[in-house]
Amino acid sequence: MISGERFTVVYRLTGDEATARQKAHDICLEQTVEFPEEFIPQGMIRDHVVGRLEMLTLVEKSYRAEISYAVETASGELTQLINVIFGNISIKPGIVVEDIRLPQAILQHFRGPRFGREGLRAWLKVPKRPLLFTALKPMGLSARELADMAYKCALGGIDIIKDDHGLTNQCFAPYEERLQRCVEAVERANAVTGHRAIYVPNVTAPYRQIVERARLAKAAGAGGLMIAPAIAGLDTMRELADDDSLALPIFSHPAFQGSYVTSPENGIGHGALFGQITRLAGADAVIYPNFGGRFSFSQDECRQITLGTKIAMGSIQPIFPSPGGGMSLEAIPEMLRVYGHDVIFLIGGGLFRHGPDLVENCRYFRRVVEQMAGE
Amino acid sequence: MISGERFTVVYRLTGDEATARQKAHDICLEQTVEFPEEFIPQGMIRDHVVGRLEMLTLVEKSYRAEISYAVETASGELTQLINVIFGNISIKPGIVVEDIRLPQAILQHFRGPRFGREGLRAWLKVPKRPLLFTALKPMGLSARELADMAYKCALGGIDIIKDDHGLTNQCFAPYEERLQRCVEAVERANAVTGHRAIYVPNVTAPYRQIVERARLAKAAGAGGLMIAPAIAGLDTMRELADDDSLALPIFSHPAFQGSYVTSPENGIGHGALFGQITRLAGADAVIYPNFGGRFSFSQDECRQITLGTKIAMGSIQPIFPSPGGGMSLEAIPEMLRVYGHDVIFLIGGGLFRHGPDLVENCRYFRRVVEQMAGE
Numbered sequence: 011m012i013s014g015e016r017f018t019v020v021y022r023l024t025g026d027e028a029t030a031r032q033k034a035h036d037i038c039l040e041q042t043v044e045f046p047e048e049f050i051p052q053g054m055i056r057d058h059v060v061g062r063l064e065m066l067t068l069v070e071k072s073y074r075a076e077i078s079y080a081v082e083t084a085s086g087e088l089t090q091l092i093n094v095i096f097g098n099i100s101i102k103p104g105i106v107v108e109d110i111r112l113p114q115a116i117l118q119h120f121r122g123p124r125f126g127r128e129g130l131r132a133w134l135k136v137p138k139r140p141l142l143f144t145a146l147k148p149m150g151l152s153a154r155e156l157a158d159m160a161y162k163c164a165l166g167g168i169d170i171i172k173d174d175h176g177l178t179n180q181c182f183a184p185y186e187e188r189l190q191r192c193v194e195a196v197e198r199a200n201a202v203t204g205h206r207a208i209y210v211p212n213v214t215a216p217y218r219q220i221v222e223r224a225r226l227a228k229a230a231g232a233g234g235l236m237i238a239p240a241i242a243g244l245d246t247m248r249e250l251a252d253d254d255s256l257a258l259p260i261f262s263h264p265a266f267q268g269s270y271v272t273s274p275e276n277g278i279g280h281g282a283l284f285g286q287i288t289r290l291a292g293a294d295a296v297i298y299p300n301f302g303g304r305f306s307f308s309q310d311e312c313r314q315i316t317l318g319t320k321i322a323m324g325s326i327q328p329i330f331p332s333p334g335g336g337m338s339l340e341a342i343p344e345m346l347r348v349y350g351h352d353v354i355f356l357i358g359g360g361l362f363r364h365g366p367d368l369v370e371n372c373r374y375f376r377r378v379v380e381q382m383a384g385e
Numbered sequence: 386m387i388s389g390e391r392f393t394v395v396y397r398l399t400g401d402e403a404t405a406r407q408k409a410h411d412i413c414l415e416q417t418v419e420f421p422e423e424f425i426p427q428g429m430i431r432d433h434v435v436g437r438l439e440m441l442t443l444v445e446k447s448y449r450a451e452i453s454y455a456v457e458t459a460s461g462e463l464t465q466l467i468n469v470i471f472g473n474i475s476i477k478p479g480i481v482v483e484d485i486r487l488p489q490a491i492l493q494h495f496r497g498p499r500f501g502r503e504g505l506r507a508w509l510k511v512p513k514r515p516l517l518f519t520a521l522k523p524m525g526l527s528a529r530e531l532a533d534m535a536y537k538c539a540l541g542g543i544d545i546i547k548d549d550h551g552l553t554n555q556c557f558a559p560y561e562e563r564l565q566r567c568v569e570a571v572e573r574a575n576a577v578t579g580h581r582a583i584y585v586p587n588v589t590a591p592y593r594q595i596v597e598r599a600r601l602a603k604a605a606g607a608g609g610l611m612i613a614p615a616i617a618g619l620d621t622m623r624e625l626a627d628d629d630s631l632a633l634p635i636f637s638h639p640a641f642q643g644s645y646v647t648s649p650e651n652g653i654g655h656g657a658l659f660g661q662i663t664r665l666a667g668a669d670a671v672i673y674p675n676f677g678g679r680f681s682f683s684q685d686e687c688r689q690i691t692l693g694t695k696i697a698m699g700s701i702q703p704i705f706p707s708p709g710g711g712m713s714l715e716a717i718p719e720m721l722r723v724y725g726h727d728v729i730f731l732i733g734g735g736l737f738r739h740g741p742d743l744v745e746n747c748r749y750f751r752r753v754v755e756q757m758a759g760e
Contacts, residue, residue, distance in 0.1 A: 243618030268476030
């Protein structure tokens with residue numbers, strides 16, 4: 011019944027060696043049998059089901075515990091895999107998930123991103139340069155006004171034009187009307203430019219409406235879907251990614267996800283959360299706050315995310331890092347230095363700051379990126 | 386288009402007054418328009434859509450900011466309401482959601498718990514004393530072994546017998562077989578005792594399988610459903626609660642939810658998360674780690690949760706606090722003192738520690754609670 015195959019999670023633990031060892035031991039029980047140690051049945055349960063501390067190493071002032079779990083504990087389900095990795099111990103201080111190492115016996119249950127970096131480039135017909143991304147806002151504009159903005163952004167050469175993540179189905183710009191108008195506006199601009207810009211609606215919504223809104227998006231001709239997995243559920247994002255009748259690129263938004271990364275002593279490492287877990291959950295690009303913007307991620311944390319988006323994960327493809335959040339046109343040169351060409355630059359409000367003409371600002375954004383990227 | 390009605394979120398902010406005021410101002414923009422202030426259109430958007438700082442007060446060393454939002458921003462959706470309350474700012478340090486105040490214009494969109502405290506007491510036919518709750522484990526036991534345990538617990542007088550939250554559909558005890566056997570075992574015990582014990586399967590599962598497993602549970606005669614909303618999605622729990630074809634009590638499990646409460650400087654207060662938000666999302670009882678167990682919640686935090694489970698929320702009923710997590714039979718007297726009678730005592734592994742006979746241990750648990758509670 012037990013294959014003997016195991017997957018490994020690397021946890022960063024606070025405290026001295028004895029404390030870290032005790033904590034690691036607790037994790038082995040808490041994440042599997044959750045049972046008093048003395049009563050754990052001998053045999054398969056004690057030998058295989060209980061987590062196993064494989065290694066404990068001091069790495070700069072804190073301990074790294076490599077704990078392995080039987081692949082059978084995860085039941086081939088993303089939901090239960092997340093539970094084994096960090097379910098109950100999310101409630102305990104001093105534990106951070108640093109790295110997740112999954113064998114094919116786990117990975118085979120997950121398709122991961124349908125497009126990945128290569129597929130998204132092909133979808134947008136942009137073979138080499140960084141991709142350009144913006145958000146329609148502010149909330150309160152009508153669908154017509156947002157569509158006008160989408161038209162200008164597409165005309166100016168932006169590749170991906172998404173809803174701001176706060177746009178759902180408010181009375182100001184109801185989902186269906188916004189969808190129809192924005193798709194039409196972007197198509198109209200594409201007819202002028204010859205580019206293949208896409209409109210990406212936000213489908214973060216109540217349980218029953220997520221798939222419904224995604225189907226409407228597909229039918230209307232939207233070029234991708236955005237969802238906030240911490241609000242809608244990580245596995246809900248996977249469902250959208252895996253749905254062959256949709257077959258659209260998926261953009262993961264970090265709203266409500268921040269508490270997993272804001273404490274240095276509890277949570278999930280930036281690379282594991284925005285990289286590995288997001289890939290496993292099927293996103294083709296992960297949105298997160300760039301260093302130097304109005305959020306607090308460091309350059310090192312952003313590098314960890316980039317690493318997580320491309321680190322080897324068997325058949326699971328690399329995805330695009332998509333830093334954004336208060337970034338400006340002026341930040342592009344340094345971002346190119348840090349991220350290279352395989353990146354999506356997300357500029358929202360910053361596009362309005364450069365000058366009075368949105369189309370010209372977009373053109374400038376694109377020109378800067380093309381020149382800097384040597385194209 | 387704007388009714389003028391607003392809901393209020395109270396945030397605890399770190400820093401001195403100027404910092405807190407700046408942070409509050411940022412929240413007003415970040416959670417709504419997410420747009421450079423100077424470009425926010427005059428009129429409805431600037432006057433109503435942008436969040437409004439209603440009050441800033443110093444309360445013991447930190448500031449409380451009361452920020453109001455137009456009810457229209459939440460679009461009547463739990464997902465978007467959560468996003469307005471704590472979406473993007475979850476990524477910013479120094480912000481904790483302390484309290485949520487919702488007018489009927491928001492509450493009317495939510496049914497909340499179908500049973501609530503009164504309904505769950507009626508469902509179980511236990512009018513006054515604290516309810517008794519246990520979990521089937523460890524993972525690795527067969528469905529037959531788990532059902533045998535369920536039988537003993539029901540025979541011993543436990544009211545609610547749930548799956549351990551790590552039991553999903555593993556090969557050791559596949560969901561359907563476990564469900565059938567455990568329901569049958571508990572019914573068999575009820576026939577002996579004359580009580581109305583219930584079996585509550587864990588339906589935390591991949592997106593498509595959650596409702597399917599819930600329907601199987603209903604058809605088999607399960608007496609409730611358990612789900613971990615941080616893994617499956619808060620709105621997924623609401624969907625289960627609202628489904629008239631299920632009409633079963635919902636038990637909320639805290640797995641993967643901990644990072645929202647482990648940092649004192651970022652996240653959601655215990656009462657707001659485990660109380661108010663959990664009620665809004667339809668749970669009838671909220672499981673969380675008790676003080677004094679193997680987790681780190683303080684007695685004060687547990688009191689905040691209890692308050693959150695019953696604080697006035699219009700038509701949304703009070704729900705049961707269900708403290709557990711490493712608690713022992715010996716802890717019951719103090720728990721009765723802290724929680725009173727409207728509580729569900731969740732004892733898992735601790736039930737095995739009292740003596741060699743599980744049925745006798747359960748009987749002892751029940752007797753202690755009945756005596757202490759004066760029944």
